[in-house]
Amino acid sequence: MIGNLHGAWQAVAGHPLFLLGLTLxxxxxxxxxxxxxRMAVFHPVLVSVAILVVLLSLLGFEYAVYREAVWPLVILLGPATVALAVPLYLNLRRIRLYFWPVVLTILLGGLFATVITLLIAWALGADLMMLMTLAPKSVTSPIAMLVAEQIGGIPELAAVFVMFTGVLGPLFGPWLLRKCKITEPAAWGMAMGMTAHAVGTSRAIEEGEEQGAFSALAMSLLGAATALLLPLGVTLWLALA
Structure with missing residues (x-):
């Protein structure tokens, strides 16, 4: 009887859709x-990650096995990110009014986020590979993994840093914005999109349509700027070092 149950469990756990269903x-x-x-600490990303870590550890699944099983979800990250263009289109006229403030915010905010991250990690003793893994933490996972690989980081670990950044952003971002008395929808959305990418954008959409549009804009522009400028900046830095 026990042998039959064990065999049944092995058949279920070994099914290609088991880990996919477990994740969903x-x-x-x-x-x-x-x-x-409606508490930020119970954000679905944070809760689901905690559940999956415990379950995968108890069930004895290796990360490589899990990653292969949920690859269809990873592929869907791209279309899901592109779908955030919908609120952009709906608020295109208002976005045009803030063209130069948006550009300057992306350039200065993205530079500050990257530099301060590298300085803190360097001060704590991180090696070059870890620095390059941390550098693209503020952009969405597909871009961060690609950039991290290009500049000598670890793509899988970069995705983990992106996840933590995305979770911490909605957890503390709205509270910090309220403390700083930032109520302008465009500024609110830009702050969330730049610091917490897609997860922050989903939180901004809950706040309002305009916040969601500017958050999606900030996330998209910062991702493009990071993909183009960060590898160039790292190459110049290493050449001068």
Whole structure:
């Protein structure tokens, strides 16, 4: 009897869709908890990650096996990010009014976020590979992984840093914005999009349509700027070092 149960469990756990279903189930549980409480600490990304870490550890799954099983979800990150262009289109006229402030905010904010991250990590003793892994932490996962690989970082670890950045942004971002008395929808959205990419944008959309549009704009422009300028900056820095 025990042997039959063990064999049945092995068949279920070995199915290609088991880990995919486990991931979706954990996220749905986190989403239900967040919708019921509306507390940032119960954000579905944070809750689902905690659940999956515990379950995968208890079930004995290696990360490589899990990554291969959920690859369809990773592929969908691209179309999901592109779909954020919808609120951009709906608020295009207002976005045009803030063209130069948006450009300057992206350039200065992106530079500050990258430089301060590298300085803190360097002060804490991080080596060059870790610095290059941390550098693209403020952009969405597909871009961060690609950039990290180009500049000598670890793509998988870069995705982990992106995830933590995305979770911490909605957790502390709205509170900090309220403390700083920032209520302008465009500024609110830009701050969330630049610091917490797609997860921050989803939080901004909850706040309002304009906040969501500017958050999606900030996330998109910062991602493009990072992909183009960060490898160039690292190359120049290493050449001069």
């Amino acid at each position: 189930g954990a996220y749905q549980l986190g989403l239900a908890l967040y919708e019921r409480t």
